[in-house]
Amino acid sequence: MTTGTAPSDENSISIKVDLLIEAEWVIPIDPVGVTLTHHSIAIKDGKIVAIEPLHEARRKFTPDETIELPGHVVLPGLVNLHTHAAMSLFRGYADDLPLMQWLNDKVWPAEARLASTKFVLDGTLLAGAELLRGGVTCFNDMYFFPHATATAATQLGMRASIGLVVLDFPTNYATDTSDYLSKGLACRDEWNCESLITFNLAPHAPYTVGDKSFERVGMLADQLNLGIHIHLHETRMRSPTASSSMVSDRLSDSAAWGY
Numbered sequence: 001m002t003t004g005t006a007p008s009d010e011n012s013i014s015i016k017v018d019l020l021i022e023a024e025w026v027i028p029i030d031p032v033g034v035t036l037t038h039h040s041i042a043i044k045d046g047k048i049v050a051i052e053p054l055h056e057a058r059r060k061f062t063p064d065e066t067i068e069l070p071g072h073v074v075l076p077g078l079v080n081l082h083t084h085a086a087m088s089l090f091r092g093y094a095d096d097l098p099l100m101q102w103l104n105d106k107v108w109p110a111e112a113r114l115a116s117t118k119f120v121l122d123g124t125l126l127a128g129a130e131l132l133r134g135g136v137t138c139f140n141d142m143y144f145f146p147h148a149t150a151t152a153a154t155q156l157g158m159r160a161s162i163g164l165v166v167l168d169f170p171t172n173y174a175t176d177t178s179d180y181l182s183k184g185l186a187c188r189d190e191w192n193c194e195s196l197i198t199f200n201l202a203p204h205a206p207y208t209v210g211d212k213s214f215e216r217v218g219m220l221a222d223q224l225n226l227g228i229h230i231h232l233h234e235t236r237m238r239s240p241t242a243s244s245s246m247v248s249d250r251l252s253d254s255a256a257w258g259y
């Protein structure tokens, strides 16, 4: 990446902008499915005001700053639809185990020892840095201590859809379903005015959340117009084609609850 000042053209109409990004390729949201070659993105007050062919943009705009990106593609930020961002701190711990053994014998005991507001803040900051490096600007998370997740996301300038987790057993974060929900909804109220942060309800999975909790979550989702984030088809054994009657029953139930 290099920076410089675009040449001005005395005969052109000059529109002042804050930034001109000159990229070899630009993939816009609109029109869909198009890759523009040698185009510039003009930005003013934090918003894209034009995407023009490079020479046209140089004629039309006077930027405070120009960023030249030869050999680069500029595209909208990517979205990671399922994260437990803070668990970046567990990377490499207990890999390659079947899901329930991994959870019961390794992850849940480790979380009981370590999960805290600081753990989630630090882990989410680390994960966020890695997400940004990969072009991800928005993530859909599910973990304990959502206030810490929201804090990390806003510090990084990232968008986050934060799942207010619900489990039927106690953790460092909450004691029971009511406690999970009340803490989660209090966090949602606290962050209501932050434009980068949205919330959804996150009943963890059919094997950790019982019928009564699912019903409460479904009702709250309706009342508060919130989405639901859940592990439903997590492994082959928990897919709809599995023979497990529990999974089949829960899928039928989830349809009945309006999920």
Ligand SMILES: [Zn+2]
Pocket (backbone or CB within 6 Å): 082, 083, 084, 231
């Ligand atoms: Zn997951």
